[in-house]
Amino acid sequence: MSSVIEVKGKGFTRIIKSKVMLSPLAGVTDKIFRKLVRKWAPDSLLFTEMINASSLKKGYGIQKIKKLELEEGPIGVQIFDNRPFAVSESAKIAEDSGAFLIDINMGCPVKKIANKGGGSALIKDRLLAIEILKRVSKAVKVPVTVKTRLGWENKDENIEEFLLNLQDSGAAMITIHGRTRKEGFTGVADWEMIGRIKELLDIPIIANGDIKNPEDAHQCLKKTNADGLMIGRGILGSPWILGEIDHAIKKLKGFKKPNIEEKLLLINEHLDELIKEKGNHGLLIARKHISWTCKNFPGATKLRNNLVRSIDAEEIKELINNKIKTLKKDQKIISLKTI
Ligand SMILES: Cc1cc2nc3c(=O)[nH]c(=O)nc-3n(C[C@H](O)[C@H](O)[C@H](O)COP(=O)(O)O)c2cc1C
Incomplete structure (x- = not known):
């Protein structure tokens, strides 16, 4: 298994030297928090909070991605919206601001977003999802990735077919939160299903959901064979956890947790x-x-x-x-x- 993740963009390939990534977390993963996480995780890909395409265009969203190039290490910018042109225009703005890659949110279950056709609603409206992805891939040179869930209502909605279509339409990497939109945060993330999807796709697959410590990470990698892992709630109150998991995966000794x-x-x-x-x-x-x-x-x-x-x-x-x-x-x- 490779120790780096290669994410291929139209213009160039990005290499990520850690298998452990920080989830986009609205209200949490701002510049200041990312700086804190970075202390322990120099190689990890860290994501911004999800940013609405309009807010990036109008200017106030720009605050969230200002001077990305000055931050140490790779930063992915996540955008949500259901209008292809708005997403592609804002992706260009994010690329110009120094985004390492652009991620399109196709998984957010929050009603305010999904009811307007964004986030997880794109799992239902697959033609629109593909159109957004194609537009963005055409607009930027950095890799374009997708973060999504296992389905809208249930898990048996041909999600594999959808993900294969995303791959064929330019997705450079897909992160899968192992739950459906309906499940929200209930139940347990389905790592087995992520593993079955991983077998079908050629692009890097990142497993997400319920990974909170090195032991979870080890189990999840074993069950999914995923190329990488994404940590969400596990980071809350433990900004060192990414670094701790990265150390464990790389079998490095001597990680020092703060007392x-x-x-x-x-x-x-x-x-x-x-x-x-x-x-x-x-x-x-x-x-x-x-x-x-x-x-x-x-x-x-x-x-x-x-x-x-x-x-x-x-x-x-x-x-x-x-x-x-x-x-x-x-x-x-x-x-x-x-x-
Ligand atoms: C406070 C909070 C904010 C979140 N914001 C985002 C977001 O902006 N974009 C996104 O794709 N997912 C968002 N999520 C979902 C997480 O990125 C992640 O997919 C989910 O929490 C499952 O991973 P976990 O079990 O490691 O927490 C959010 C989750 C939480 C708890």
């Missing part, structure tokens, strides 16, 4: 960056991340409750610094007791 103190310092660092970039709105975003990160250590619940109630960044940082001091003091006492 409690380092996790807390990470919260402060993330908060600082968010405030610097987004002002007060950054605080709201930080709270969400705090509630994911501040877990699974003594006193975490109490600290988390205090942190997410605070409306003052300096207070949050002080609470965290105090907790670190207490942890250090407790450690000293324990080591004195063991002498």
